[in-house]
Amino acid sequence: MPREVDLSAVRPYADHLGDGLVQMSFTLPVPHSLAARKAALELAASMGFEEPEVVHYEELTEGYTYFVMYGRCVRTVDFASLQGEGFDIEYMSEDEIERFAERNLGRRIIVVGASTGSDTHSVGIDAMLNLKGYHGHHGLEGYHSFETHNLGSQVPNSVLLSKAIEVNADAILVSQTVTQQNLHVHNLTELVEMVEAEGRRHQLILACGGPRVSNELAKELGYDAGFSKGTYPHHLATFIVRELVARESGDRVPAAG
Numbered sequence: 001m002p003r004e005v006d007l008s009a010v011r012p013y014a015d016h017l018g019d020g021l022v023q024m025s026f027t028l029p030v031p032h033s034l035a036a037r038k039a040a041l042e043l044a045a046s047m048g049f050e051e052p053e054v055v056h057y058e059e060l061t062e063g064y065t066y067f068v069m070y071g072r073c074v075r076t077v078d079f080a081s082l083q084g085e086g087f088d089i090e091y092m093s094e095d096e097i098e099r100f101a102e103r104n105l106g107r108r109i110i111v112v113g114a115s116t117g118s119d120t121h122s123v124g125i126d127a128m129l130n131l132k133g134y135h136g137h138h139g140l141e142g143y144h145s146f147e148t149h150n151l152g153s154q155v156p157n158s159v160l161l162s163k164a165i166e167v168n169a170d171a172i173l174v175s176q177t178v179t180q181q182n183l184h185v186h187n188l189t190e191l192v193e194m195v196e197a198e199g200r201r202h203q204l205i206l207a208c209g210g211p212r213v214s215n216e217l218a219k220e221l222g223y224d225a226g227f228s229k230g231t232y233p234h235h236l237a238t239f240i241v242r243e244l245v246a247r248e249s250g251d252r253v254p255a256a257g
């Protein structure tokens with residue numbers, strides 16, 4: 001019989017429940033040496049890990065050492081208090097999305113997407129929109145219920161918005177990867193301001209994504225939803241079809257996480 005988990009005091013699991021064992025890896029900008037190994041052990045201890053252990057370390061490049069370590073985490077988190085907060089959404093499968101859209105909208109959903117501003121990272125938006133998709137889940141281009149326009153990377157917000165207006169889009173999708181000097185916040189905010197200035201905010205779904213974008217940040221900046229690492233196209237598609245149907249029927253649905 002598996003032991004019952006105390007959900008009010010959860011800690012990492014490795015060999016047995018509650019052992020707190022964590023594997024971690026990092027690089028220190030110091031030459032590969034015994035002193036480097038000692039430094040990694042001290043650092044892990046000061047992070048709060050008990051019984052830290054270096055299981056592997058090697059020179060990454062001259063003057064840099066890469067470590068793989070184990071440590072015992074003695075802290076816990078109260079998972080019970082985080083449940084029932086509406087964090088988790090039940091996503092539909094691709095087939096379910098197609099049927100839901102067909103039944104409730106009966107038309108194709110037009111989406112326009114890009115990686116905006118000076119950001120050249122296109123893999124995120126391609127993962128969402130292009131046929132080849134991501135991890136075996138093809139992008140919205142492969143859905144019958146979606147018409148997609150992927151403008152690529154380094155797209156000015158003005159160009160993205162013009163395209164959305166030209167094709168009468170239902171949703172604008174933005175990807176932001178570079179966060180240095182809060183560039184993502186600047187780009188994302190500029191687009192919302194432009195959409196609002198054009199008086200189009202109420203007729204467009206605005207969604208953004210990227211490794212450092214969260215649903216909370218997106219909402220703060222005036223978007224309907226934000227998506228981060230681990231997002232698959234059907235997560236985005238579920239959000240869009242539900243949101244559109246809710247808007248068209250005058251109801252509200254919970255936003256995606």
Ligand code: B12
Binds near residue numbers: 125174175227232236
């Ligand atoms: C590939 C890559 C590049 C390629 C990009 C090629 C391309 N065509 O995209 C090249 C070599 C061009 C590049 C350039 C640069 N890069 Co780069 N790059 C990467 C790298 C290795 C992988 C990024 C990636 O493709 N991830 C895979 C995709 C699938 O993940 P993702 O973007 O997170 O997308 C997922 C989610 O976030 C979400 N998502 C993303 N967008 C969207 C949008 C919507 C609407 C939705 C719903 C979901 C969603 O869904 C996706 C799937 O789950 C990362 C490091 C890393 N390992 O992550 C650095 C990294 C992103 N790059 C970085 C940097 C700094 C740069 C440069 C500035 C370097 C330089 N000094 O020149 C330049 C960028 C210049 C510019 N003007 O933008 C930094 C960013 C640091 C930061 N936080 O600001 C990183 C983190 C590397 C690092 N550790 O320093 N890079």
